[in-house]
Amino acid sequence: RALPAIRKAPHDAQGRSDALYGAWLCGTVLASVDMALHHKLCHTLGGGFNLPHAETHTIVLPHALAYNASAAPEAVARVGRALGGESGPQAVYDLAKDNGAPVALRDLGMSQADLDRACDIAMRNPYPNPRPLERVALRQLLQKAFEGVRPA
Template sequence: MNAPAYEALPARVVFGAGSVARLAEETDHAGLRRVLVLCTPTQRGLAGHATAILGERAVGVFEQARMHVPLATISDALVVAAELGADGCVAAGGGSTIGLAKALSLRAGLPYVALPTTYAGSEMTPIWGLTEDFRKLTGRDRSVLPRAVVYDPELTATVPAATAVTSGLNAIAHAVEALYAPDSSPPIAAMAERGIRDLVEALPVLGTGTPDAATRATALQGAWLCGTCLGATTMGLHHKVCHVLGGLLDLPHAETHAAMLPHVAAFNLPAAPDAAAAVRRALNAPDAAAALSKLVTESGAPSSLAELGVRRSQLRAVAEETLITPYANPRPINRQDLLHLLEKAWSGTPA
């Protein structure tokens, strides 16, 4: 008998336009008194805005967050946090910044409040990742969940269209994989389907570069739901391949998810009919994988690994690394299958 179990993760979420004004209140609620604000170099303006709201609670800014969370970046941030006597952080930005906050929480027990500006939803997951020696290591630990997430659609108004679109496709990948995860459940299926639908509605408008406030709110809601799904289920082939591509080849995270999404879906969904039906409903399309291919292409996101700079000669190394420690998957995959899948993703052949 299949009896799925659903375990809700602790989450405090503040959602709505202007909610960034509650940032100081949320750090107080989390018991944080000396906060280090984290960001990437391009998000220095947002970090300054957060610092102004935090007032004397902010002890400094670390603006060197990097994609895939290199171990050296974690070490540098820990030194700064220690020097400033920080007792927690605010992660102001997208997945790179939130990934760094998770690493500091895991390594040094520094709690954080997340202030997301993209649509990937990683702030809702207990999944951490870091890169060392060209290998991306991942794990799952509740200690890396934020004390609070502040979703303010106003903060996403200036996000470049390409970033908005690829981060939204990244979130959709979370939900698609959650639908066929071995520990999926009715609540997860419901959230995944709604999250995909929200993002599919928002993506065409996000891609114009001038999305209205309602669309940005819909996209953030979709990111929240899709991230929650990933946080409550086991990752599969899609995430494993993307982690290998990111760690081994230093590919951009969200763009890699976008390029891989239709191809892994085409491989896995025939073995997961309930998941396939949910994706078809969310996309309002008769063929889930084909509709995902069309969504990626029409959104202007990278539709092939070749576009991201991957050389065909590198695919074999990616396959070998993926198969060393495979993730759970609804359909078994061998070396030949994986190479064929990667070839299709490399060339951008429609799924």
């Protein structure tokens, strides 16, 4: 609710307060859990391909949720419900797009030619994730994020 409120009224104190609280919650989570596919893949893309941090996270998150949906269905469903949708990945994508955020890695300067290398780097650095990392599926995730395709 914070992002649409701030977009509509940039100086709205309640919207900004809600956004600050949300940011604090995110920081608390990051300090309490292991990083999984979304966070690790974003650091691969940002560090290895010089993509901007926040925008990369915005683009990759709905695709990482879709990747993990079969392994963590209740968690992904809760995300969808929290955002007023049925599909967590689609609701996150729509939230970003509706608020003017980028939805495609190519819009950040990522090259199509670098997707295979990004996938290789991500596969070389194992990390805990609800769904095992599979090269073909991870490469498909990167392609969809590159193109800005709304998750199915």
